Amino acid sequence: MTTVLQPGRISPIRKVPAHIERPEYVGKKSPKTGEPDVKTPEIIERMRVAGKLAAQALEEVGRHVAPGVTTDELDRIGHEFLCDHGAYPSTLGYRGYPKSLCTSINEVICHGIPDDTVLRDGDIVNVDITAFIGGVHGDTDATFLVGDVDEESRLLVERTREATNRAIKAIAPGRQLNVAGRVIEAYAKRFGYGVVRDFTGHGIGTTFHSGLIVPHYDDPSLAVTLEPGMTFTIEPMLTLGTIEYDIWPDGWTAVTKDRRRTAQFEHTILVTETGHEILTLP
Numbered sequence: 693m694t695t696v697l698q699p700g701r702i703s704p705i706r707k708v709p710a711h712i713e714r715p716e717y718v719g720k721k722s723p724k725t726g727e728p729d730v731k732t733p734e735i736i737e738r739m740r741v742a743g744k745l746a747a748q749a750l751e752e753v754g755r756h757v758a759p760g761v762t763t764d765e766l767d768r769i770g771h772e773f774l775c776d777h778g779a780y781p782s783t784l785g786y787r788g789y790p791k792s793l794c795t796s797i798n799e800v801i802c803h804g805i806p807d808d809t810v811l812r813d814g815d816i817v818n819v820d821i822t823a824f825i826g827g828v829h830g831d832t833d834a835t836f837l838v839g840d841v842d843e844e845s846r847l848l849v850e851r852t853r854e855a856t857n858r859a860i861k862a863i864a865p866g867r868q869l870n871v872a873g874r875v876i877e878a879y880a881k882r883f884g885y886g887v888v889r890d891f892t893g894h895g896i897g898t899t900f901h902s903g904l905i906v907p908h909y910d911d912p913s914l915a916v917t918l919e920p921g922m923t924f925t926i927e928p929m930l931t932l933g934t935i936e937y938d939i940w941p942d943g944w945t946a947v948t949k950d951r952r953r954t955a956q957f958e959h960t961i962l963v964t965e966t967g968h969e970i971l972t973l974p
Contacts, residue, residue: 697798697799697800697809698809699945700808700809701807702764702790702791702805702807703764703808705784705790705791706768706784706792708780708781708784712779713827714824715780715782715829715900717786717787718780723899723900723901725899725901725903726902726903727895727899727903729916729922730919730921731897731921731922731962732921733921736921736923739828739830739896739923739962739971741830742823742825742830743832743960743970743971743972744971744973744974745774745779745825745830746822746823746832747832747972747973747974748773749770749777749779749821750819750834750972752769753770753793753819753821754819756769757811757817757836757838758838758839759812759813759815760810762807762808762811763795763797763804763807763811763817764808766793766795766806766819767791767795767806770792771784771792771793774821774823779824779825780823780825781821781822781823782823782824782829782831783820783821783822786900790805791806792821793806793821794818796817796818796820796945797809797811797816797817798816798953799947799952799953799954800947800954801888801891801929801931801937801947801954802891802929802946802956803945804818804945805942805945811838813839813840814839814841814845815838815839816845816848816953817835817836817838818835818836819833819834819835820958821833828897828898829897829898831900831925831927831960832959833957834957835849835852835853844932845955847883848932848954848955851880851883851885851930852928852929852955852956852957853957855875855879855928855957856927856957858875858876859871859872859876859908860959860961860968860970863926863961863963863967864963864967865920865963865966867918868917869906869914869917870912870914871918872906872907872926873887873906873907873908873909873914877908877909878910880928885932886930886931886932886933887908887928887931888908888928888930888931888937889907889935890935890937891946892905892906892908893905893908893924893926893927893958894906894925895924896923896924896925896960902924904922906924906926906927908926919963920963920964922962922963923960923962923963924960924961925958925959926958926959927958927959928957929955930954930955932952932953933952934950936950937949959971959973
């Protein structure tokens with residue numbers, strides 16, 4: 693199925709109550725990067741709080757995904773949920789991004805900006821939301837079905853979730869970080885799906901993107917060994933067709949070149965002594 697999405701009107705920037713702590717990059721052109729890959733127990737504890745809250749916010753937004761709802765309304769719901777719980781929506785003001793979450797419909801790979809676009813029956817939409825609270829970030833996303841969705845799209849969404857879960861299950865200390873991408877690519881290939889390469893998972897903690905890169909394809913050159921205390925996201929984007937993309941004039945929205953559909957899921961992961969812990973569960 694090919695649909696061609698058009699940019700909509702973006703509403704004014706939403707206010708965050710003054711008492712809520714802002715990340716350091718708000719109001720700046722670019723954020724600080726670079727922090728230790730292995731986090732202290734105290735930072736990990738705070739990340740559990742941020743991750744759980746992000747997961748709850750995603751769940752709340754997901755409850756409102758339905759035909760006739762605008763992506764701007766989803767942004768309002770996510771924004772208010774985070775603010776009501778004392779958290780700052782990490783995307784708001786990150787490198788100038790104007791909204792409190794990302795909504796990526798159908799052929800949008802990632803970074804779709806919420807606007808007055810109305811969700812239609814049969815669409816799929818990814819919602820990507822990050823909470824900043826206690827000086828740390830928790831980042832998660834999921835792709836939701838809008839009303840009655842065709843089988844091809846439904847399977848793409850289910851299998852993208854499964855690819856994410858399989859990659860997470862492979863995470864354990866002593867293994868190479870590239871195990872995640874190897875598992876995702878091997879699974880996606882069974883169905884002929886494309887695995888997006890240019891947008892990756894990332895290290896996360898006191899910074900939104902720490903500098904650690906987590907590819908979702910098999911990258912043998914990635915020489916990073918997993919250690920207890922490491923935190924990062926796994927967030928594969930799988931496509932029905934090409935992984936080539938265009939960026940809209942907004943500088944953010946990435947759409948597949950063939951305008952075929954794409955899905956994504958994301959969790960923030962902690963490497964533990966015995967395996968891993970998903971920090972973004974509600």
